Amino acid sequence: MPVVSRVAVDDARRILVCELLVPHDLRIFHGHFPAVPIVPGVVQVGWVVELARQHGIAAGRCFGIVTAKFRRLVQPGMRLAARIEAGPGAGQCQFTFELDGAAVATGRLQFGPGHG
Numbered sequence: 001m002p003v004v005s006r007v008a009v010d011d012a013r014r015i016l017v018c019e020l021l022v023p024h025d026l027r028i029f030h031g032h033f034p035a036v037p038i039v040p041g042v043v044q045v046g047w048v049v050e051l052a053r054q055h056g057i058a059a060g061r062c063f064g065i066v067t068a069k070f071r072r073l074v075q076p077g078m079r080l081a082a083r084i085e086a087g088p089g090a091g092q093c094q095f096t097f098e099l100d101g102a103a104v105a106t107g108r109l110q111f112g113p114g115h116g
Contacts, residue, residue, distance in 0.1 A: 001047060002026075002080075009055050014086035016055045020047070020097070024076040039074040044105050048095045052084050058093040058111040066092065068107030072099065080104060 002020040009016050022039060029037035045065060052058035066087075074080070074097070081098045087108050088094075094108040 001050065004051070007055075011056065014057045016051060016057055016082070016084045018051070018082050020080040020082050022074060022076055022078045022080070026076070029076065037076055041068065041070045041105070044070070044074060044097065045107070045109065048084055048093070048107070048109060051082070052093045052095075052109075052111075055084070057084055057086055058091070058109070060091070060111045060113050063110045063112050066108040066110050068105070069103075070105045072102070072104045074104060078104075 002022050004018050004020060006019040007016070008018065026039070028039065028043055045068065049058070049062045066089075078099060082095065083098075084093060084095045086093055089110075091111045092108055093111065095106065096103060097105040
């Protein structure tokens, strides 16, 4: 997980806004392009799932990615502004990661009953 800071949660609207610092020592970097380390999209989605569950934005099992766009490589040392909120459909959450006001990754996930 990245280092999470500047956390603001709107429980009524189910919105989380925070800052994510991508540490240089994430285990994923050991085998994922060691010369030019990047955070794979699937790992970024995992961060969303974990944060959405921790902050009550989503519950249950993540069944899939409704939509996702990874617009820029996420690398060690980046500080991303994150917004995760309840999505337009039942059991959905949507996310945006930004760097200096520009979208790095966006998407919407589908959750449902169950664990995992």
